[in-house]
Every structure is written in structure tokens, then in C-alpha cells.
Amino acid sequence: MKLFRSTILFATSILALAVTPLHAQTTSNYPDKPIKIVVPYAPGGFTDILARLLSQKLSDQLKQPVIVENKPGASTIIGAESVARAKPDGYTLLMAVTTTLSSNPHLFSKLPYKLADFKPVALAGLTPFVLVANPSVPANNVQELVSYAQTHPGKLSTATLGNGSSTHLVLSMFRSATDVNIIDVPYRGASLALSDLVAGHVDLFFDALSTSLPHLQAGRLKAIALASEERQETAPSVPTFHESGTPEMLAYSWYGLLAPAGTPDHIVEILNKTVNEALASPEIQERFRAEGAEARMISSQAFGELIEAHSKTWGDIITALNIKLD
Known part of the structure; x- marks a missing residue:
């Protein structure tokens, strides 16, 4: 009986070693291979420039290559769909924009992805x-x-x-x-x-x-x-609509990193922390100011709330105008 019990305990230990470390290996050592950022636009635009600025900083901090891959077309749908279908392991990210998740869901009735297919990671900037x-x-x-x-x-x-x-x-x-x-x-x-x-x-x-x-x-x-709350450092002489008597005129393009739904929370936390550290660097701050963009360091949860708020703003306008693009 002792031998039988010892055999069972040994077998259980072997099973635990076979299963638990495998799961831990896929998450706790993150990242242990190159990370890809999909940009749903052609090279050269602001979204692409922003992704490449961040990729270098993330690569330096995470000690792994961070590669930018351009997948333009169809109002960002092609690139977004590819990430929505990717493995949720933190190695494939999307540099999404306002179009991707705040207006496309209201414009296309047959969109091949939805907000629930993604997990917000970090806001990169607002323009x-x-x-x-x-x-x-x-x-x-x-x-x-x-x-x-x-x-x-x-x-x-x-x-x-x-x-x-x-x-x-x-x-x-x-x-x-x-x-x-x-x-x-x-x-x-x-x-x-x-x-x-x-x-x-x-x-x-x-x-x-x-x-x-x-x-x-x-x-x-x-x-x-x-169309911002405050004047911008790069154009200090330009007044806002708010101070010009039309406070309802608030409109930004947002840019941010998203991961496939199901990506482990602690991986999202690592990426969020790393992106925010990169955004706080003098080099990124200076480049953002030169581009007329705002870098805002917020949590992944706050980024998700921002996406939803912008979605409501644009959704209300699209509904009122009865616009459909398919």
C-alpha cells in the first residue's frame, strides 16, 4: 500500500512538472522571443512613425527585438483582423487608431472583428x-x-x-x-x-x-x-474651439497598442508599464511635441475606457448621419 501511495504521489509530481512549468514557461519568462507590432497603414505615416519610435524603445527595455510589420488596406481592417486572429501570447500587437475601433464598428455591419476580440494594452498618443x-x-x-x-x-x-x-x-x-x-x-x-x-x-x-x-x-x-481641451506647445498661438465659443468641438485621433483577447493580464501589465516608461523618455516627449501629438501615460483599463468614450462620440454622429460603408 505504501508503494502504491508513493507511486501515485510520484506520478502526480511528474504530471505537475509536465503541466505547470509549461504554462509558466509561456508567460512568466515573457518576453523570450521577438515581438511584432502590426501597423494597419503603409510605411511613412504618423502611425508608422509612432510604432517605429516605440519599437526601438521597447526593444531596448524588454531586451528582445520588436519588429514593425505594415499591413495596410481596407480602412485598417486587414491589419486589425490579422491581430484579432493571432495567438494571445503577447508576441503580436496592433498599433490601432481611432478608425479601427471607435468608428469602423459603426460604419461596417459586417466587420470581421469587434472590440471584444482585443485587449487594450497602452495608449501611445493623441493628436x-x-x-x-x-x-x-x-x-x-x-x-x-x-x-x-x-x-x-x-x-x-x-x-x-x-x-x-x-x-x-x-x-x-x-x-x-x-x-x-x-x-x-x-x-x-x-x-x-x-x-x-x-x-x-x-x-x-x-x-x-x-x-x-x-x-x-x-x-x-x-x-x-x-479641437482640443488646451492649446498645444507646438502651436501656442492657435486657440481651441472651446475658448472660441464652441466647446462641443473636441476631436482627437488616438493611437495605441492592442493585443488579441485572452492575452494574460500580467503580460499586458508588463507591456503597459514598458510603453509608459518609453513615453516618459525625453526623446519620445520631444518627438511627440515636434509632431504635434500628446503622449499620455495611462493604465490599460483607462485606455479601454478612452476607446469606448470615443466610440460613443463617433457612433452618435455616424448614427445621426445614417452612414454605412458596406
């Missing part, structure tokens, strides 16, 4: 929208612009990136807040829109501050107002 104008526009602030638009209905034109795009939604927000009649001119890309704006073929554009900033600094465009 406020700025209303920029060609220098020929006879208005230098919100009040003058609204007055001109109301006395010249249909005279002003605004570039957007098409029906349901963030630029179109911010324009809709502005129309609702000010009751102005401004013509919407859709473009296939921000670079084309900005080129035509600089050339004077359109009058206005709601752009991310990060991409308009070089044109503002060079005097090729002028800024009407920022």
Missing part, C-alpha cells in the same frame, strides 16, 4: 484635429469663419477623406455646432487634400495637427482653431 485654411480665406478665427459662412452659404469648401472618414465626421460635428453650410469635397488621401488646400483649390480641412504642422510653420496654411 487633436485642427481646422486649417488656405491663407486666402477671409477669416482668421472661428467667429469670423462662422460669420462668413453664414452670410455666404455654400461659398466655402472643405476637403475630407470621404464619407465616414474621421475628417468627414469632424466636419459634421462642426456643421452641427455652428449651423453653417460648407461644401464637402472628398479626397482619396490626406496628402492630396493638403496639396489642393495649399494650392487654394479648397478652402478648409480638418486635419490632424501632426500632419498640418509643417504647413502652418511655413506659412502655407493658417490655423483657425484646435
Whole structure:
């Protein structure tokens, strides 16, 4: 009987060694191989630049290569779906943007992913929208612009990136807040829109501050107002819509890392802590300021709440406009 009991105990110990360490090995040693960040855009844009800035910092801190892989197309859907279907082990991450989870779920009824397919990891940054104008526009602030638009209905034109795009939604927000009649001119890309704006073929554009900033600094465009709570260090002379009398005009593009649903909590905590440490570095802070972006160090839970808050904002506008892209 003693021999039988000893055999059972020995077998149980062997089973524990065979199972428990295997699970521990997959999580407690994290990371022990390269990490991949999927960017759902082509190389060269702000999302890609941000991912590459973070990848270097994360690689230095985690002592593992952090590789950026670009998977552009279909309004970020291709890249997002690939991560949603990836193994939830912390080695495949998505550099998501507002489009991915705050507007796409309201625009596409057959979206191949949902918010529940992801686990928020860390907010990387926020870029406020700025209303920029060609220098020929006879208005230098919100009040003058609204007055001109109301006395010249249909005279002003605004570039957007098409029906349901963030630029179109911010324009809709502005129309609702000010009751102005401004013509919407859709473009296939921000670079084309900005080129035509600089050339004077359109009058206005709601752009991310990060991409308009070089044109503002060079005097090729002028800024009407920022859709942020506070003025920005990189453009201190540009007032906010809030201080210009339209406080409902708050609109940001957010950028952040997401993991597949089911990724262990302690891996998310490691990544969140590491990203926040990277964002706090003087190098990243300086680069963010130069790009007109805000670095905010928050918890993964707070990031999830931010995604949901932005989803409600854009969802309400999309529902009111009855926009569907499929």
C-alpha cells in the first residue's frame, strides 16, 4: 500500500512538472522571443512613425527585438483582423487608431472583428484635429469663419477623406455646432487634400495637427482653431474651439497598442508599464511635441475606457448621419 501511495504521489509530481512549468514557461519568462507590432497603414505615416519610435524603445527595455510589420488596406481592417486572429501570447500587437475601433464598428455591419476580440494594452498618443485654411480665406478665427459662412452659404469648401472618414465626421460635428453650410469635397488621401488646400483649390480641412504642422510653420496654411481641451506647445498661438465659443468641438485621433483577447493580464501589465516608461523618455516627449501629438501615460483599463468614450462620440454622429460603408 505504501508503494502504491508513493507511486501515485510520484506520478502526480511528474504530471505537475509536465503541466505547470509549461504554462509558466509561456508567460512568466515573457518576453523570450521577438515581438511584432502590426501597423494597419503603409510605411511613412504618423502611425508608422509612432510604432517605429516605440519599437526601438521597447526593444531596448524588454531586451528582445520588436519588429514593425505594415499591413495596410481596407480602412485598417486587414491589419486589425490579422491581430484579432493571432495567438494571445503577447508576441503580436496592433498599433490601432481611432478608425479601427471607435468608428469602423459603426460604419461596417459586417466587420470581421469587434472590440471584444482585443485587449487594450497602452495608449501611445493623441493628436487633436485642427481646422486649417488656405491663407486666402477671409477669416482668421472661428467667429469670423462662422460669420462668413453664414452670410455666404455654400461659398466655402472643405476637403475630407470621404464619407465616414474621421475628417468627414469632424466636419459634421462642426456643421452641427455652428449651423453653417460648407461644401464637402472628398479626397482619396490626406496628402492630396493638403496639396489642393495649399494650392487654394479648397478652402478648409480638418486635419490632424501632426500632419498640418509643417504647413502652418511655413506659412502655407493658417490655423483657425484646435479641437482640443488646451492649446498645444507646438502651436501656442492657435486657440481651441472651446475658448472660441464652441466647446462641443473636441476631436482627437488616438493611437495605441492592442493585443488579441485572452492575452494574460500580467503580460499586458508588463507591456503597459514598458510603453509608459518609453513615453516618459525625453526623446519620445520631444518627438511627440515636434509632431504635434500628446503622449499620455495611462493604465490599460483607462485606455479601454478612452476607446469606448470615443466610440460613443463617433457612433452618435455616424448614427445621426445614417452612414454605412458596406
